[in-house]
Amino acid sequence: MQVPKKTGNSKLVKKLNKEEVLQQVVLHGQISRADISKQTQLSRPCVSALVDEMIQEGLLQEVGMGDSKGGRKPILLEYNYQAYAIAGAIFEGSTLDMAIADMKGEFLARYRKRLAQPANGETVIEDLAAGLDRLLRESGIPRERLLGMGVGLQGVTQRGSGTVSFSPSTGWMGSPIQQTIEARLGLPVIIDNDVNMMTLGEYVRGAGVGHTNVVYMYVGTGIGAGIILDGQFYRGSREAAGEIGFMMIGPVHNRPNGASGVFETHYSIPGIQEQAKGFLSDLQEGSSVIEELIRHAKQNAEAKELLADVYRHWAYGMANIISILNPEILILSGEMVHVDGEGVKQIHEWLREWVPEVPNLEKASLGERAGLIGAVHSVLEAFPFTRLLDKE
Numbered sequence: 001m002q003v004p005k006k007t008g009n010s011k012l013v014k015k016l017n018k019e020e021v022l023q024q025v026v027l028h029g030q031i032s033r034a035d036i037s038k039q040t041q042l043s044r045p046c047v048s049a050l051v052d053e054m055i056q057e058g059l060l061q062e063v064g065m066g067d068s069k070g071g072r073k074p075i076l077l078e079y080n081y082q083a084y085a086i087a088g089a090i091f092e093g094s095t096l097d098m099a100i101a102d103m104k105g106e107f108l109a110r111y112r113k114r115l116a117q118p119a120n121g122e123t124v125i126e127d128l129a130a131g132l133d134r135l136l137r138e139s140g141i142p143r144e145r146l147l148g149m150g151v152g153l154q155g156v157t158q159r160g161s162g163t164v165s166f167s168p169s170t171g172w173m174g175s176p177i178q179q180t181i182e183a184r185l186g187l188p189v190i191i192d193n194d195v196n197m198m199t200l201g202e203y204v205r206g207a208g209v210g211h212t213n214v215v216y217m218y219v220g221t222g223i224g225a226g227i228i229l230d231g232q233f234y235r236g237s238r239e240a241a242g243e244i245g246f247m248m249i250g251p252v253h254n255r256p257n258g259a260s261g262v263f264e265t266h267y268s269i270p271g272i273q274e275q276a277k278g279f280l281s282d283l284q285e286g287s288s289v290i291e292e293l294i295r296h297a298k299q300n301a302e303a304k305e306l307l308a309d310v311y312r313h314w315a316y317g318m319a320n321i322i323s324i325l326n327p328e329i330l331i332l333s334g335e336m337v338h339v340d341g342e343g344v345k346q347i348h349e350w351l352r353e354w355v356p357e358v359p360n361l362e363k364a365s366l367g368e369r370a371g372l373i374g375a376v377h378s379v380l381e382a383f384p385f386t387r388l389l390d391k392e
Contacts (some may be wrong), residue, residue, distance in 0.1 A: 090194055192241070318347070
């Protein structure tokens with residue numbers, strides 16, 4: 001990093017020096033004042049004065065003694081990850097899941113609510129505001145210490161313009177939803193597709209760690225995918241990449257304006273439940289349709305046939321993705337995590353037959369936390385530590 005010249009306006013110089021100190025603390029985790037001085041080439045008195053000020057501001061804290069290199073043991077400094085907080089929210093089907101996290105991304109409080117159906121944009125935003133108020137109370141975080149919120153939404157989101165171009169479930173069709181949420185909550189907001197948020201969560205904390213070419217395939221109330229190529233999200237020209245629910249997999253039908261795609265209509269959770277209603281009429285809310293199909297397939301030929309049909313059509317979607325993107329890893333999530341070992345083996349055998357290179361197939365490891373972790377991380381990415389100095 002090029003060290004800025006320590007000239008010009010004294011307030012600017014001080015801010016630049018504080019940025020350097022903060023960067024060194026965050027980079028090293030724990031570091032002494034003397035080592036900060038060596039790394040930044042700032043004088044020890046200057047570093048001590050800046051550190052003392054940042055301790056008073058709540059950004060840094062002393063955490064114990066380091067090893068002695070001759071003489072007194074140095075006092076180690078650490079960034080105070082509780083100095084500020086970040087909120088995350090995911091709308092998934094009929095559920096709103098929210099959390100407040102510290103600057104390490106560790107959850108401090110969490111809130112989950114079933115939304116009234118049918119949902120509409122206005123009531124959803126009010127649910128979001130009420131959930132945030134509850135999280136602030138439970139965590140004890142003052143609102144002014146909240147840096148921002150990441151929000152995962154169903155549909156095609158345009159992050160640049162802050163709009164949702166396609167979301168039949170809420171009616172947010174081209175509306176400036178990001179600005180509307182920011183105005184209601186009074187804080188910066190980052191929006192993204194819900195599956196993209198889940199993908200980011202698994203990429204930074206879950207099954208995708210250590211991989212640079214990742215596809216996350218999700219089956220829930222809809223079907224979607226998150227795509228990371230060479231370590232970067234691939235979103236497409238209009239940010240609609242990954243809308244695999246519109247693949248022509250399954251019986252083709254005339255799609256009314258705003259309706260689901262062919263693949264999603266037949267092989268999302270509602271689509272599978274519709275096909276299984278003859279023998280899964282007693283399916284309890286919150287139960288896994290795949291787990292129930294596996295259980296019924298042991299005695300019921302119709303259930304066994306439907307289960308094989310679902311697996312095969314999900315595998316068709318995977319083959320299409322693999323043949324175009326050639327990922328290192330394909331993460332199976334949502335309802336797909338309930339596929340048993342025999343089912344995964346069968347899917348893998350089909351893929352070996354159909355495509356030249358089969359990636360690792362891994363089940364998502366973070367469960368319901370994936371989207372929230374991604375939503376929080378999206379704010380951490382957009383809000384560098386050095387910008388915290390502007391908050392003082």
